[in-house]
Amino acid sequence: MNINTNTTVSRHFSSEVDRARLDMSDVECSGQRQTLAKGQDLFAEGAPANFFYRILYGSVGSSKLLSDARRQIDSFHLAGEIFGYECGEVHGVTATTLEDTKVVVFPRSCFRDLMQGDPALAEQLVSAMSANLQRARDLMLLLARKTPQEKLAMFLLDLAARLKNTKRITLPMYRADIADHLGLTKETVSRTMTQMARDGLIGLEAIGRTVRLIDPVRLRELNS
Amino acid sequence: MNINTNTTVSRHFSSEVDRARLDMSDVECSGQRQTLAKGQDLFAEGAPANFFYRILYGSVGSSKLLSDARRQIDSFHLAGEIFGYECGEVHGVTATTLEDTKVVVFPRSCFRDLMQGDPALAEQLVSAMSANLQRARDLMLLLARKTPQEKLAMFLLDLAARLKNTKRITLPMYRADIADHLGLTKETVSRTMTQMARDGLIGLEAIGRTVRLIDPVRLRELNS
């Protein structure tokens, strides 16, 4: 197990309509910048949820831990995405940077004020959370019922879409992080990826940190 | 695999403050009653999300299916709980009754109107959805990393709390449904439960449909 973890709350916060509104909040709330080295925590599970964040560059993971070292990384967050929004008083996950990362920090009150003053925004927020829930459900199905190969196919396709590069992606996280996201071990992740490379589905470069998606069609067929 | 599935969207909708507001909406929107036999669908994955529901009696499960028979039941819904709220245009899950069930049906517009007119309610709604997300995250950790015994301990304790009976609960769903909720097979569910009975954790009655929680303390210890 290693220290890196992830933040999932809002893989979808950054999508579609919301983006514009939340960028606006950037201005209105005059968010502070914060730069973090690789492996640092933005917040821990159980800590007061006073802020939420948007990533300028870098990447973040949100995770939950069991008393022993077992870990589940709920989601990864990439540049441009917003995360850390918790309606409860405390965070439900721990957010850790996967690499050197810079974020904009928004006070929680900022969001609340916007919602009160703008019912349309509130509905959008609900919509974004609904999308998150949808995503969580998909991940549950994946964790409970999919094979390692199916899990990795979905993971790589999702990452590629979010990185806006459908051909070649550079993974910002370790094999162990991917394993803890998909409910596998790092060995199984490694073995499955090399097997997928042998099958001509993907290509591995740069010590396995860069992945070429050679056959997206067949990769996509591995999803339902 | 059997036909029964579950609906998860809002295991928490019915909790705390929201209950009062949503009961109010019951009156304002004059929801229609609907009675369903065991095994009937309230709505299917991909169908337009025009209504949401509150259970008067009975129980419902919401599930997702893969092209082959693999299934994930996102959650079970019991009497008094509200579910089926989807902000998207279509439902993300299929909702099926686990037994003869009676529900109140609310048109989606009802919710929308209430939200527009009442920012406080909107915030409560967001809060409820956040709770759902929290719950989904806990389930992901369970699915990815917990042992069958830990899964069943958590499941039984959760069900007992929601049925407001911490001593003896009657399961409204099949072993196969529990299995598809916890990412196991029905055989493993059965075996694990009989083992837990042998260990003095629980007691099984009425052909295994009634469970006595003999040692809640030790059961709770099985969670993190």
Next chain:
DNA sequence: CGCCCTGTTGAAGGGAATCAACTCCGGTGG
């Protein structure tokens, strides 16, 4: 009574976890 469905139990097999060794690279310091 007999069928069907649910649950239980048994035996066998498979697939991922575990344990372990090795490679490769990058950084550090001699």
Next chain:
DNA sequence: CCACCGGAGTTGATTCCCTTCAACAGGGCG
């Protein structure tokens, strides 16, 4: 400049737990 070192990734061998396949038991209901 190179030897050493540590971390990440890969690969191999073994183990074990859950799944799979199969048979049986017990009720409910026609």
